[in-house]
Amino acid sequence: MQTESDIIKQCKDGNREAFRWVVQQHQRLVFSLALKMLADEEEAKDVVQETFIRVWQRISDYNPQKPFTTWLYTIASRLCLDHLKQMRRILPLPEDESVLQRFANDEQQTLENSEWVSIVRMLAEGLSPKQKLVFTLCQLEGLPSAEVEQITGLDAKQVKSNLYVARQTIRERLKHLGYE
Amino acid sequence: MNKTDDILEKLKNTNQPEIDMTEEIMNSLPLTSPRGGIEASRTLFFIRTVLSMAAVWLVGLFIVLQTESTGQEEIYNVENQYPLPQPEYCTEGTSREILMCYLERKRERQSIYSLIKQNFYENQ
Numbered sequence: 159m160q161t162e163s164d165i166i167k168q169c170k171d172g173n174r175e176a177f178r179w180v181v182q183q184h185q186r187l188v189f190s191l192a193l194k195m196l197a198d199e200e201e202a203k204d205v206v207q208e209t210f211i212r213v214w215q216r217i218s219d220y221n222p223q224k225p226f227t228t229w230l231y232t233i234a235s236r237l238c239l240d241h242l243k244q245m246r247r248i249l250p251l252p253e254d255e256s257v258l259q260r261f262a263n264d265e266q267q268t269l270e271n272s273e274w275v276s277i278v279r280m281l282a283e284g285l286s287p288k289q290k291l292v293f294t295l296c297q298l299e300g301l302p303s304a305e306v307e308q309i310t311g312l313d314a315k316q317v318k319s320n321l322y323v324a325r326q327t328i329r330e331r332l333k334h335l336g337y338e
Numbered sequence: 339m340n341k342t343d344d345i346l347e348k349l350k351n352t353n354q355p356e357i358d359m360t361e362e363i364m365n366s367l368p369l370t371s372p373r374g375g376i377e378a379s380r381t382l383f384f385i386r387t388v389l390s391m392a393a394v395w396l397v398g399l400f401i402v403l404q405t406e407s408t409g410q411e412e413i414y415n416v417e418n419q420y421p422l423p424q425p426e427y428c429t430e431g432t433s434r435e436i437l438m439c440y441l442e443r444k445r446e447r448q449s450i451y452s453l454i455k456q457n458f459y460e461n462q
Contacts, residue, residue: 174364177364177367178360178364181359181360181363181364182360185357185358185359185360185363186354186355186356186357187354189354189355189357189359190354190355193355203357203359206357206359206363207359207366210363210367211366211367211368214367214368258345261345261348262341262344262345262348267348267351267352267353268352269353269355271355271356271357274355277349297346297350298349298350300350325342325346328342328346329342332341332345333342337341337342337345
């Protein structure tokens with residue numbers, strides 16, 4: 159049985175079928191990050207496509223000593239930040255509040271992509287791109303701080319402070335909406 | 339645990355968004371393989387190096403030629419420093435005396451044509 163490092167080695171040799179496996183395995187992870195960062199399904203799909211094209215072009219730069227997902231997250235997060243710069247300010251829509259309300263009160267454990275977009279639009283309003291990235295990676299993707307530091311290039315203190323500010327902003331926002 | 343933490347915790351445990359873009363991504367990949375890309379960049383690097391060296395060589399050649407042509411100009415200047423003898427005119431005395439003086443000097447000096455002819459045969 160082939161390991162991930164074997165498959166990545168094959169990708170470095172130009173094996174497209176091996177790369178297809180990489181795409182199938184990791185596209186959901188990249189899309190999840192992009193959707194929560196950009197709160198726009200089409201933009202998130204663009205980021206997924208751009209990320210894998212960049213991965214294919216630069217796979218020879220990948221250091222097998224580090225986890226592949228960390229490298230993938232690094233590329234995806236940089237592309238998300240680039241897209242955020244070009245996008246207009248993300249503002250919550252009137253129907254987003256009802257989606258959040260339903261999610262908060264029900265026991266549902268699954269969300270449609272459009273519901274994810276609505277909730278992220280509601281929560282992340284007013285966060286800076288860096289705060290949004292740290293919050294998404296730590297809080298929504300559940301990555302450990304050490305990995306977030308590697309992905310973002312921030313040190314432990316900066317990650318902690320960005321996460322703290324993001325959580326405080328979201329807490330204030332939810333309080334304002336009557337969730338406290 | 340307050341409501342905010344509840345919501346954030348619940349979001350963390352919620353399923354990831356769904357997507358299947360495999361074919362779309364595979365179709366949009368560039369035709370060159372990653373290694374092919376590296377080889378192309380190596381070729382470009384080699385061409386760039388050769389072109390840079392050629393450019394430096396051409397600039398050097400230009401400077402050398404400029405220096406040589408400046409030397410030739412100096413030679414021409416040296417020649418200009420020694421112009422051909424100009425006829426000396428007699429200006430004093432009566433008209434007859436001036437004429438006689440002129441004819442006498444003309445007889446003494448060889449004509450330019452005969453001077454060139456003489457030099458030509460001497461150099462052969």
